[in-house]
Amino acid sequence: MKLKAILFIVLLFxxxxxxxxxxxxxxxxxxxxxxxxxxxxxxxxxxxxxxTKDKVLYASFKAQLTEQASQTEKTNCFELLxxxxxxxxxxHIWINPATTINxxxxxxxxxxxxxxEKFREKLKTNKDPLEGIWKNKFEWTGGVVYxxxxxxxxxxxxxxxxxxxxSNFWQAKETKFKLFPGGKFEYYTFDxxxxxxxxxxxxxxxxxxxxxRAAFVKELPATHLTEEFTRRKVGxxxxxxxxxxxxxxxxxxLPFFDYPFVKIIEEMVVNNQSLIANSSNLxxxxxxxSGGTDNAYQxxxxxxxxxPIRSMGVEYLATQTLIDGLGSYIKTVAxxxxxxxxxxMVKRWITLFEKDKGKFVNVNDQTFSIQKVxxxxxxxxxxxxxxxxxxxxxAENFVMKCKQSKKVKVMGxxxxxxxxxxxxxxxxxxxxxxxxxxxxxxSLRLPDYPIDNIGLQPDLYLDKSVKDWLxxxxxxxxx
Numbered sequence: 001m002k003l004k005a006i007l008f009i010v011l012l013f014x015x016x017x018x019x020x021x022x023x024x025x026x027x028x029x030x031x032x033x034x035x036x037x038x039x040x041x042x043x044x045x046x047x048x049x050x051x052t053k054d055k056v057l058y059a060s061f062k063a064q065l066t067e068q069a070s071q072t073e074k075t076n077c078f079e080l081l082x083x084x085x086x087x088x089x090x091x092h093i094w095i096n097p098a099t100t101i102n103x104x105x106x107x108x109x110x111x112x113x114x115x116x117e118k119f120r121e122k123l124k125t126n127k128d129p130l131e132g133i134w135k136n137k138f139e140w141t142g143g144v145v146y147x148x149x150x151x152x153x154x155x156x157x158x159x160x161x162x163x164x165x166x167s168n169f170w171q172a173k174e175t176k177f178k179l180f181p182g183g184k185f186e187y188y189t190f191d192x193x194x195x196x197x198x199x200x201x202x203x204x205x206x207x208x209x210x211x212x213r214a215a216f217v218k219e220l221p222a223t224h225l226t227e228e229f230t231r232r233k234v235g236x237x238x239x240x241x242x243x244x245x246x247x248x249x250x251x252x253x254l255p256f257f258d259y260p261f262v263k264i265i266e267e268m269v270v271n272n273q274s275l276i277a278n279s280s281n282l283x284x285x286x287x288x289x290s291g292g293t294d295n296a297y298q299x300x301x302x303x304x305x306x307x308p309i310r311s312m313g314v315e316y317l318a319t320q321t322l323i324d325g326l327g328s329y330i331k332t333v334a335x336x337x338x339x340x341x342x343x344x345m346v347k348r349w350i351t352l353f354e355k356d357k358g359k360f361v362n363v364n365d366q367t368f369s370i371q372k373v374x375x376x377x378x379x380x381x382x383x384x385x386x387x388x389x390x391x392x393x394x395a396e397n398f399v400m401k402c403k404q405s406k407k408v409k410v411m412g413x414x415x416x417x418x419x420x421x422x423x424x425x426x427x428x429x430x431x432x433x434x435x436x437x438x439x440x441x442x443s444l445r446l447p448d449y450p451i452d453n454i455g456l457q458p459d460l461y462l463d464k465s466v467k468d469w470l471x472x473x474x475x476x477x478x479x
Contacts, residue, residue: 028431257292291393318353417455
């Protein structure tokens, strides 16, 4: 668990470093980009050998793309690179163009003509309830933290402009979103793709962009809402919730397991301990949950598990990318006295990776682990976990663990199938106009028990004729 958490932090350090790389001018034509991408994946993707067992098919596919690349213009190259990464059918492999964002010579969103310091001063006496400084405090928006100023135009439109951002992709005064009278919005995602939809405002303190799945909280002037209440409300906007469906049955809805939602989930469980513990039945709805971190669901396990959880270990592919990321992490926390034990552990990992660079390394030197769970004194006697084909990564891992409990049944559809290779992070493959994400480990379940592109089977399959899954689940538990 600790290794995965640290490697996630390493991912964020890598993303920050890549921000600086992407500030350079583009250097790769399409043939160069494909060649460099192929080299990176063939040498640093843990699933490469397993996913290319048919060497003739892979060689033919690569040769075909190489020929196409030589005739492909720069503007169309991204689609060709996506064809290559799609070959591996791994949701943890992700490539995106960086030239659509604010790098030298690339497009920028509309700049707002405003003096930011004078704007801050104006807020001290301003009476407009929406004008102010806002921040995306509790959710995951491409890993970028924004400080946004909102100002009102003469036509009644509110403009959200960047005051500061944790990514060099965004510069001060660029337009982040527009709020139109009537509840419509225009919103630029972290990579500057335009989304439109409807927004909601709670108490002039929280703005939620439904279709963009982003929320901003007012910071200046300060909101009167407490931090805990704000987290809970943001969680509600995103779909998190616990409610009674009947005197016997309680529903928990968990749409995301991303790191920024961990505290929201934990507080939700703590505030509803009595309800959960005293319910005869529990339905846990993880439909659409594409994962995040295993930390997100730990507080629920005492109500779910009837026995210890047996999990297979993992092996990391020792690469220079991984070594450099861990080294950067050590430098960042070197002065933190509370991290000294952790630093020594990471140094040991680096030594292992350097010793066996290019090979798979089991840093824990064990095939499986046993997680002991202290069961709650009172807990539901029947539990249903609702799944669909969008459930992946750590959410899929949650389902796998739940299936080990004697009182759990999984209901719905097969999950997405993306657990064999994980702990994804950003890799620089030599073309700063593209962002590449790859997994760093493979599960020791392989090759005996693959899940990629297969998924986890439900105990109770729900076909298309079942329109209301919650009602079906409730009837199953109570009738």
